[in-house]
Amino acid sequence: MFALVQKRRLYFTISAALLLAGIVAMIYSAIAFGSPIRLSIDFTGGALLEVAFDQAISPEELREVLVTAGLDDVSAQTIGGENQVVIRTKEISVAEKEALLDELRTAFGPLTELRYESVGPSIGRETTRSAIYALLAASAAILAFIAFAFRRVPNPLRYGVCAIAKMLHDVLFLLGFASVMGILFGWEIDALVLTAVLTVIGFSLEDVIVVFDRIRENIPRRRGEDFETIVNRSLLETLHRSLTTQLNAIFIMTAVIFFGGATTRNFMVMMLAGMVMGTFSSLFFAVPLLVVWEKDEWGSLFRPLKAAA
Amino acid sequence: MQPRDIRLLVLIAILVAFTIWVALPSNPGIRLGSWERDIRIHQGLDLQGGMQVLLEADLADSESLSSDAMEATAKVVESRVNALGLTEPVVQRVGSDRVLVELPGIADPEAAVETLRETALMEWVDVGSQWLEPGTVVRTDVETAGEEPTVDEDTPIYRTVLTGANLRNASVAFDQTGTGLPIITFELDNEGARIFAEHTSANTGQFLAIVLDKQVISCPRITTTIPDGRGQIEGQFTLEEARSIVLQLRYGALPVPLRILDTRAVGPSLGQDSVQKSIRAGAIGLVTVLLFMLLYYRLPGFLADLALIIYALLNLALYKLVPITLTLPGIAGFLLSVGMAVDANILIFERVREELRAGRTLQYAITAGFSRAWAPILDSGISTWITCLILWLFGNSFGASMVKGFALTLAIGVGVNMFTAVIVTRTFVHTAFVLAGEKLRQIKWLLGV
Numbered sequence: 001m002f003a004l005v006q007k008r009r010l011y012f013t014i015s016a017a018l019l020l021a022g023i024v025a026m027i028y029s030a031i032a033f034g035s036p037i038r039l040s041i042d043f044t045g046g047a048l049l050e051v052a053f054d055q056a057i058s059p060e061e062l063r064e065v066l067v068t069a070g071l072d073d074v075s076a077q078t079i080g081g082e083n084q085v086v087i088r089t090k091e092i093s094v095a096e097k098e099a100l101l102d103e104l105r106t107a108f109g110p111l112t113e114l115r116y117e118s119v120g121p122s123i124g125r126e127t128t129r130s131a132i133y134a135l136l137a138a139s140a141a142i143l144a145f146i147a148f149a150f151r152r153v154p155n156p157l158r159y160g161v162c163a164i165a166k167m168l169h170d171v172l173f174l175l176g177f178a179s180v181m182g183i184l185f186g187w188e189i190d191a192l193v194l195t196a197v198l199t200v201i202g203f204s205l206e207d208v209i210v211v212f213d214r215i216r217e218n219i220p221r222r223r224g225e226d227f228e229t230i231v232n233r234s235l236l237e238t239l240h241r242s243l244t245t246q247l248n249a250i251f252i253m254t255a256v257i258f259f260g261g262a263t264t265r266n267f268m269v270m271m272l273a274g275m276v277m278g279t280f281s282s283l284f285f286a287v288p289l290l291v292v293w294e295k296d297e298w299g300s301l302f303r304p305l306k307a308a309a
Numbered sequence: 310m311q312p313r314d315i316r317l318l319v320l321i322a323i324l325v326a327f328t329i330w331v332a333l334p335s336n337p338g339i340r341l342g343s344w345e346r347d348i349r350i351h352q353g354l355d356l357q358g359g360m361q362v363l364l365e366a367d368l369a370d371s372e373s374l375s376s377d378a379m380e381a382t383a384k385v386v387e388s389r390v391n392a393l394g395l396t397e398p399v400v401q402r403v404g405s406d407r408v409l410v411e412l413p414g415i416a417d418p419e420a421a422v423e424t425l426r427e428t429a430l431m432e433w434v435d436v437g438s439q440w441l442e443p444g445t446v447v448r449t450d451v452e453t454a455g456e457e458p459t460v461d462e463d464t465p466i467y468r469t470v471l472t473g474a475n476l477r478n479a480s481v482a483f484d485q486t487g488t489g490l491p492i493i494t495f496e497l498d499n500e501g502a503r504i505f506a507e508h509t510s511a512n513t514g515q516f517l518a519i520v521l522d523k524q525v526i527s528c529p530r531i532t533t534t535i536p537d538g539r540g541q542i543e544g545q546f547t548l549e550e551a552r553s554i555v556l557q558l559r560y561g562a563l564p565v566p567l568r569i570l571d572t573r574a575v576g577p578s579l580g581q582d583s584v585q586k587s588i589r590a591g592a593i594g595l596v597t598v599l600l601f602m603l604l605y606y607r608l609p610g611f612l613a614d615l616a617l618i619i620y621a622l623l624n625l626a627l628y629k630l631v632p633i634t635l636t637l638p639g640i641a642g643f644l645l646s647v648g649m650a651v652d653a654n655i656l657i658f659e660r661v662r663e664e665l666r667a668g669r670t671l672q673y674a675i676t677a678g679f680s681r682a683w684a685p686i687l688d689s690g691i692s693t694w695i696t697c698l699i700l701w702l703f704g705n706s707f708g709a710s711m712v713k714g715f716a717l718t719l720a721i722g723v724g725v726n727m728f729t730a731v732i733v734t735r736t737f738v739h740t741a742f743v744l745a746g747e748k749l750r751q752i753k754w755l756l757g758v
Binding site: 194 | 715
């Protein structure tokens with residue numbers, strides 16, 4: 001039998017390297033931009049205005065016009081070509097926005113208003129709070145559900161805890177990924193991206209559940225085998241399904257990333273990254289973690305390779 | 310073929326016929342006696358363009374807010390919104406002190422927001438013998454709840470004779486005496502008419518300013534006693550201004566002042582663009598998945614494809630029937646649920662393959678495939694439902710229809726999937742295998758083993 005779960009040191013090293021890279025990015029981002037990941041106005045409060053001009057404009061000129069208009073803390077970014085821009089600033093009212101649009105019209109000619117959002121700081125705080133609650137609630141509910149679903153195997157709680165560890169692993173990875181995208185491309189995390197994070201968690205739990213389910217099925221069938229062998233067998237038996245499912249999800253997401261509108265693109269890229277990582281961490285983090293726990297090798301995990309072998 | 314499979318096949322056929330009928334773009338709607346229902350896709354604000362505003366009661370900490378007052382405020386906002394003449398606006402109370410307003414296809418957001426929020430206070434103010442120019446800001450002895458316009462401390466405080474509370478009706482008319490300008494005619498209630506009659510008879514020759522939110526809009530001289538409580542306001546209004554004032558007068562002041570917490574607007578051009586791109590992206594993604602399943606799993610893949618098409622139709626029919634307002638994240642949720650729907654079939658087919666490779670009979674492999682795959686399908690379905698529920702509750706806390714739309718379509722998809730991926734596919738597989746017989750076991754390429 002092909003030894004998969006036996007190579008767990010390698011997988012843990014990969015996980016650790018990816019998470020560490022994300023943490024470094026978040027520290028860098030915190031120093032450079034004052035926040036580990038760039039949060040959108042959904043969380044911080046403020047206004048966003050997306051405008052398409054009839055002609056190409058330079059961001060520098062635009063910024064000048066905005067500063068002259070009295071917006072001091074303002075950023076302007078071109079997206080999808082030279083004539084479409086996203087302006088971010090403090091919270092402004094509809095009347096102030098209309099006045100601003102008039103000034104932009106005078107400076108750059110005709111324009112179309114595509115999107116306008118203005119979020120008060122109190123709403124931003126509330127959203128942040130509910131996001132944290134949502135994550136905690138999701139963790140608790142899923143832990144309880146998995147512990148219940150696997151109540152007939154020995155140590156059911158361990159399955160739930162491994163699933164939660166995997167969840168936190170994925171969230172940390174996605175935060176790191178978001179931080180890197182924020183540093184490189186100025187991506188911001190909004191409520192929708194948070195949705196992506198939560199969904200990916202739910203979705204990639206399927207991979208864990210499928211493997212755990214197979215372990216559950218194999219334990220009474222193969223009484224002679226030790227736990228590690230059973231897990232490895234279960235992993236191999238379900239690997240094909242995990243990869244095929246993944247491939248289908250990748251088809252759909254790639255189609256939306258390339259052919260869908262710009263509005264959901266970042267959301268989908270985050271989701272795709274989370275999905276790929278979710279499958280990896282299901283098979284090569286959550287499952288090996290269970291083996292480590294069941295075999296009680298916590299101590300040897302950090303010892304040099306020779307000593308462990 | 311077993312009788313159960315035949316019954317299921319008939320049931321599926323009827324269901325498919327019904328969903329196709331519902332999914333037809335030209336569906337006329339359902340009419341059963343007096344019960345009617347339009348069947349069409351409801352597009353969210355991000356698809357059709359429009360504006361969403363979240364308003365909150367703007368009270369000092371010392372003031373308490375009664376549920377009745379908030380209900381009344383929501384009613385006033387609703388009547389004002391309805392007066393804007395939009396198709397399907399939404400006015401909804403959120404939590405204890407908030408009102409969420411959705412204005413689809415709004416042309417003038419600035420005016421709309423003003424109409425929503427304004428607590429128009431109409432006053433008839435006794436200004437004595439001094440004529441005041443329209444536009445002058447005055448101080449009166451009536452307190453206002455909202456913010457007070459700033460005026461010099463030494464301007465006199467005038468006495469208010471009447472307020473809009475005594476107004477019964479107001480409407481726009483045109484001046485018949487030659488100018489043809491829009492004017493506002495009003496009618497007072499009994500008490501108002503009595504006070505008005507008393508005041509006008511006692512103060513003939515004096516000025517009576519008509520003041521809206523502390524700003525003089527006209528300042529006529531009382532020429533005669535007005536006994537019946539009917540009068541008119543002449544000012545230099547445009548027709549729009551006159552209409553807006555009437556609207557504010559007629560629907561009254563808001564019982565509770567409101568402040569804007571959150572505004573989101575999407576232009577119609579971006580919305581249309583999103584619709585087209587989503588349809589294209591969805592179609593490309595779906596076709597890729599269908600092709601993959603067909604090439605990879607052959608005959609079972611083809612049957613799963615049929616089930617997947619039925620799955621998509623069922624979802625579409627449910628969106629139209631419930632109805633569910635579709636948003637961009639909602640479409641994303643649906644597409645994601647397609648991924649999960651395929652997953653269920655993959656689980657089953659992989660299991661069938663495994664059993665076939667282990668040398669089992671076709672019959673046994675199929676039965677085992679469906680029954681063993683059910684546990685993980687159910688487990689992962691429930692865990693996705695848990696996530697959806699949490700997203701729904703989380704989305705509710707700030708009234709964001711975006712997050713809720715996503716959670717809703719995903720949750721529906723998971724539910725429909727339990728039906729199509731298991732019952733529909735199983736019936737198809739049974740039917741096909743019974744028709745082909747055990748010799749199908751030999752045609753390995755068709756089974757993809």
